[in-house]
Amino acid sequence: MKLFEPLDINGMVIPNRIMVPAMVTHLCKEDGVVTEDSIARYARYARGGIGLIVVEAMAIHQAKSGPLLRISDDSYVSGLTRISKAVHDASDSKVVPQIIHFLKVARSGWRQTVDMLTREEIGRIVEQFGNAVRRAREAEFDGAELHAAHAYTLSSFLSRTNPREDDYGRTLEGRLHLIGQVIERVRREVGRDFPVGIRFNVEEFLKTGYTVEESELIALRLAELGFDYLSLSAGGKFEDAVHIPGQVLFPYTGYSGERCMPGQWFPAALNVPLAARVKSFLRKNGFDTPVAIAGKLSDPADAERVLTEGLADFIGIARGLLADPDWPHKVRRGELERIVRCDYCNVCRNLDGTHNVVVCTLWPQGMIQAPEDTVDLPAPQWETDQGALQAAIGSGGVVLKWSKASGAARYDIYRSDEQGGLRLLDAVKANRWVDPGILGGKQYRYYVLPCSATGRAGSPSNTASIDIPTPEYMGH
Amino acid sequence: MKLFEPLDINGMVIPNRIMVPAMVTHLCKEDGVVTEDSIARYARYARGGIGLIVVEAMAIHQAKSGPLLRISDDSYVSGLTRISKAVHDASDSKVVPQIIHFLKVARSGWRQTVDMLTREEIGRIVEQFGNAVRRAREAEFDGAELHAAHAYTLSSFLSRTNPREDDYGRTLEGRLHLIGQVIERVRREVGRDFPVGIRFNVEEFLKTGYTVEESELIALRLAELGFDYLSLSAGGKFEDAVHIPGQVLFPYTGYSGERCMPGQWFPAALNVPLAARVKSFLRKNGFDTPVAIAGKLSDPADAERVLTEGLADFIGIARGLLADPDWPHKVRRGELERIVRCDYCNVCRNLDGTHNVVVCTLWPQGMIQAPEDTVDLPAPQWETDQGALQAAIGSGGVVLKWSKASGAARYDIYRSDEQGGLRLLDAVKANRWVDPGILGGKQYRYYVLPCSATGRAGSPSNTASIDIPTPEYMGH
Numbered sequence: 001m002k003l004f005e006p007l008d009i010n011g012m013v014i015p016n017r018i019m020v021p022a023m024v025t026h027l028c029k030e031d032g033v034v035t036e037d038s039i040a041r042y043a044r045y046a047r048g049g050i051g052l053i054v055v056e057a058m059a060i061h062q063a064k065s066g067p068l069l070r071i072s073d074d075s076y077v078s079g080l081t082r083i084s085k086a087v088h089d090a091s092d093s094k095v096v097p098q099i100i101h102f103l104k105v106a107r108s109g110w111r112q113t114v115d116m117l118t119r120e121e122i123g124r125i126v127e128q129f130g131n132a133v134r135r136a137r138e139a140e141f142d143g144a145e146l147h148a149a150h151a152y153t154l155s156s157f158l159s160r161t162n163p164r165e166d167d168y169g170r171t172l173e174g175r176l177h178l179i180g181q182v183i184e185r186v187r188r189e190v191g192r193d194f195p196v197g198i199r200f201n202v203e204e205f206l207k208t209g210y211t212v213e214e215s216e217l218i219a220l221r222l223a224e225l226g227f228d229y230l231s232l233s234a235g236g237k238f239e240d241a242v243h244i245p246g247q248v249l250f251p252y253t254g255y256s257g258e259r260c261m262p263g264q265w266f267p268a269a270l271n272v273p274l275a276a277r278v279k280s281f282l283r284k285n286g287f288d289t290p291v292a293i294a295g296k297l298s299d300p301a302d303a304e305r306v307l308t309e310g311l312a313d314f315i316g317i318a319r320g321l322l323a324d325p326d327w328p329h330k331v332r333r334g335e336l337e338r339i340v341r342c343d344y345c346n347v348c349r350n351l352d353g354t355h356n357v358v359v360c361t362l363w364p365q366g367m368i369q370a371p372e373d374t375v376d377l378p379a380p381q382w383e384t385d386q387g388a389l390q391a392a393i394g395s396g397g398v399v400l401k402w403s404k405a406s407g408a409a410r411y412d413i414y415r416s417d418e419q420g421g422l423r424l425l426d427a428v429k430a431n432r433w434v435d436p437g438i439l440g441g442k443q444y445r446y447y448v449l450p451c452s453a454t455g456r457a458g459s460p461s462n463t464a465s466i467d468i469p470t471p472e473y474m475g476h
Numbered sequence: 477m478k479l480f481e482p483l484d485i486n487g488m489v490i491p492n493r494i495m496v497p498a499m500v501t502h503l504c505k506e507d508g509v510v511t512e513d514s515i516a517r518y519a520r521y522a523r524g525g526i527g528l529i530v531v532e533a534m535a536i537h538q539a540k541s542g543p544l545l546r547i548s549d550d551s552y553v554s555g556l557t558r559i560s561k562a563v564h565d566a567s568d569s570k571v572v573p574q575i576i577h578f579l580k581v582a583r584s585g586w587r588q589t590v591d592m593l594t595r596e597e598i599g600r601i602v603e604q605f606g607n608a609v610r611r612a613r614e615a616e617f618d619g620a621e622l623h624a625a626h627a628y629t630l631s632s633f634l635s636r637t638n639p640r641e642d643d644y645g646r647t648l649e650g651r652l653h654l655i656g657q658v659i660e661r662v663r664r665e666v667g668r669d670f671p672v673g674i675r676f677n678v679e680e681f682l683k684t685g686y687t688v689e690e691s692e693l694i695a696l697r698l699a700e701l702g703f704d705y706l707s708l709s710a711g712g713k714f715e716d717a718v719h720i721p722g723q724v725l726f727p728y729t730g731y732s733g734e735r736c737m738p739g740q741w742f743p744a745a746l747n748v749p750l751a752a753r754v755k756s757f758l759r760k761n762g763f764d765t766p767v768a769i770a771g772k773l774s775d776p777a778d779a780e781r782v783l784t785e786g787l788a789d790f791i792g793i794a795r796g797l798l799a800d801p802d803w804p805h806k807v808r809r810g811e812l813e814r815i816v817r818c819d820y821c822n823v824c825r826n827l828d829g830t831h832n833v834v835v836c837t838l839w840p841q842g843m844i845q846a847p848e849d850t851v852d853l854p855a856p857q858w859e860t861d862q863g864a865l866q867a868a869i870g871s872g873g874v875v876l877k878w879s880k881a882s883g884a885a886r887y888d889i890y891r892s893d894e895q896g897g898l899r900l901l902d903a904v905k906a907n908r909w910v911d912p913g914i915l916g917g918k919q920y921r922y923y924v925l926p927c928s929a930t931g932r933a934g935s936p937s938n939t940a941s942i943d944i945p946t947p948e949y950m951g952h
Contacts, residue, residue, distance in 0.1 A: 265689060418761075437693075438649055473701075
């Protein structure tokens with residue numbers, strides 16, 4: 001599979017095309033110092049065989065925030081080095097930190113915007129990015145990634161909504177000005193040889209935000225500026241966020257936020273056509289800068305297709321690798337049925353929004369890291385014959401009930417119908433589930449698969465069939 | 477060209493694959509009676525050779541609104557017949573009215589939602605739709621189209637955000653219940669032979685709205701219900717609309733509204749991949765119900781590609797045909813350079829939002845209908861040699877200035893650069909324009925084309941080249 005071919009990113013050879021993008025963990029404290037739990041999270045990804053691990057965004061400055069890693073002072077380097085070492089000790093995964101600057105937010109809903117920054121403050125941001133990437137190199141990371149996506153400072157400058165009236169705004173050139181100054185400063189600090197990538201939005205998904213029409217040009221400019229990889233994300237903006245009284249604005253609460261971490265009802269691989277345009281535009285202009293794309297790409301067949309069709313060079317999987325860091329091993333060994341498949345419930349996003357430790361609900365209760373694949377948990381066993389799955393029509397749709405299986409950490413629910421073939425609908429811990437996505441006059445067939453915490457499945461339940469009555473208006 | 481092949485829609489043979497979707501005109505008064513101006517608007521489309529003309533949404537009930545056509549009483553039939561006759565007298569265009577029910581809105585920002593309707597009120601809506609379509613047949617229309625898109629009642633029932641807790645909500649079946657009852661009632665009134673289409677959203681573009689994952693199933697159900705064509709639109713919802721104090725909520729003010737009538741910065745043909753999924757799903761399930769798609773499709777090459785690749789069966793062009801109803805004739809004759817090209821400025825949308833008569837800014841000042849192509853306006857003549865186009869760097873981008881051309885109704889502004897080939901940037905009436913979409917270190921070349929009101933172009937201006945200085949941070 002092309003997924004398991006290495007990729008050379010300015011000398012940083014990632015052993016496969018699988019990247020875990022930066023995800024907040026809240027495993028550190030407000031002091032921003034690396035903890036044992038932080039280290040354990042990234043070592044776990046490394047043991048899973050992930051090609052490129054992007055460590056959660058770390059701040060280049062001391063601005064108040066929740067529990068967030070910092071790279072804003074030389075004193076943080078020793079802690080950060082523990083992450084890079086733990087990754088390198090565990091596997092041939094490569095590891096880079098995501099480097100972030102963000103503006104101020106207040107519980108009143110007020111937020112600082114880029115037009116409030118003086119030119120001196122902008123100059124200081126440039127300097128801080130340079131120092132931060134130097135510290136990343138000192139902390140023995142394999143490279144660094146600048147965060148120019150979502151709701152953060154570089155992205156807000158890049159945005160089509162940037163309201164500045166000076167040469168940091170107004171034109172596309174102006175919107176790119178700060179990123180240009182930052183990378184120049186970064187190169188002065190770490191040289192041309194240290195791999196430096198950038199993550200930015202391929203679309204803002206805001207009413208007046210930029211679309212792929214402009215991100216083609218933005219990507220070309222970033223390639224010209226010598227960024228070593230481009231990691232494409234989408235949405236996640238403050239502009240359409242919903243303010244909850246008494247809380248700071250959380251940029252994943254509006255439509256753009258949903259597009260950033262799309263829920264179960266969005267199509268798979270939804271950003272791929274956008275990445276394909278950017279990749280093709282770069283190629284047409286003579287640039288082979290590696291491009292990564294993310295967004296519901298945890299189906300191995302989708303990921304492989306993106307690579308074989310040349311639509312992108314490597315694949316970002318955030319929630320899917322949080323759910324199962326062993327995804328790479330399992331895909332390579334062809335053990336697809338053992339993958340703990342993300343069901344896009346977005347509890348992880350909500351934990352982030354409430355400043356709780358970010359875990360996956362598919363992990364066993366109470367764990368703050370994914371269970372080890374080396375633990376050879378037995379396959380779950382039905383307590384009743386074949387789970388005794390029953391399907392009945394209830395007021396909210398088809399109600400499924402089944403018996404428990406011992407050793408089951410979760411139950412995957414599958415449905416087939418005349419139209420769509422077999423489809424994983426959800427993964428739940430309880431032994432009851434309601435399917436609202438039903439149509440009258442159809443027959444649906446369900447089964448439930450009990451799975452251990454490491455993805456070992458027991459035998460499928462019996463199949464429960466149900467005929468939904470034809471509505472009276474269709475009798476003609 | 478496939479664009480000019482006829483299409484049989486349940487006996488209604490449209491002479492080509494070009495449809496003008498329903499667009500509010502505000503050419504009638506609050507009484508909802510057809511006026512001479514209403515008739516003139518649709519006769520103009522017919523003279524332009526448009527295959528299927530969908531007349532602006534007309535209400536099945538008397539609820540208060542701005543100037544909006546009504547089909548809520550038999551007394552409206554004679555007026556409506558004047559539209560169908562005017563179209564049929566002018567050409568072989570086919571004409572159907574769009575039939576709408578909407579809920580109440582107030583200047584306070586309050587709006588009625590579907591969960592406020594009693595079952596009796598819902599029953600009344602079913603009845604009203606039946607009567608309205610019967611009147612459409614009596615008014616000698618060739619068919620009718622139900623409006624189940626955007627922010628209106630049928631769409632709000634269909635929405636994934638439908639909050640009803642009875643069998644008109646909760647499940648996908650419940651959300652489709654009202655549409656099912658409506659079409660059953662309509663068929664009881666007009667029989668199976670009268671062509672009845674439906675317009676619905678292929679995506680809601682709301683945070684918790686449905687996506688193409690569900691619209692595949694919705695489309696299949698609508699085909700099973702015997703709708704004779706499916707016209708796909710997108711967005712345009714109340715849920716993310718921005719309330720302006722003292723005004724009723726206008727559903728084209730949020731992101732979903734922008735996706736409904738996308739501005740200049742959105743890609744061309746942006747909904748085509750969604751339509752392609754729906755069409756392919758229908759085909760896989762044995763349905764050949766004609767599918768129309770709209771959304772920045774006024775480039776003839778895009779429209780033709782959609783048809784030849786089988787991604788849809790006919791093409792909706794709203795703003796592009798408002799700008800130039802003669803688009804079909806001009807495309808068929810190969811006179812592409814004569815098309816008055818919509819620049820997606822959305823003044824038409826804003827006129828709708830403020831309840832003004834909807835016109836196109838590319839028409840000559842003061843006109844409320846598109847100028848006649850039969851008026852043989854002379855090509856514009858530059859007042860100075862070749863327009864004396866000048867390009868200079870200003871604070872907001874490249875500032876273009878040129879001299880006037882006599883007989884010019886507008887100036888089309890073209891740019892070429894190293895990347896993108898030649899591109900139409902904008903169409904303006906003034907003789908000054910600023911290009912904010914510039915990057916340092918590039919050379920841009922501009923020219924301006926003066927055009928008469930009917931699209932007859934004068935000679936292009938001189939080409940003005942400009943080098944944008946390389947930013948200091950790129951000197952390395």
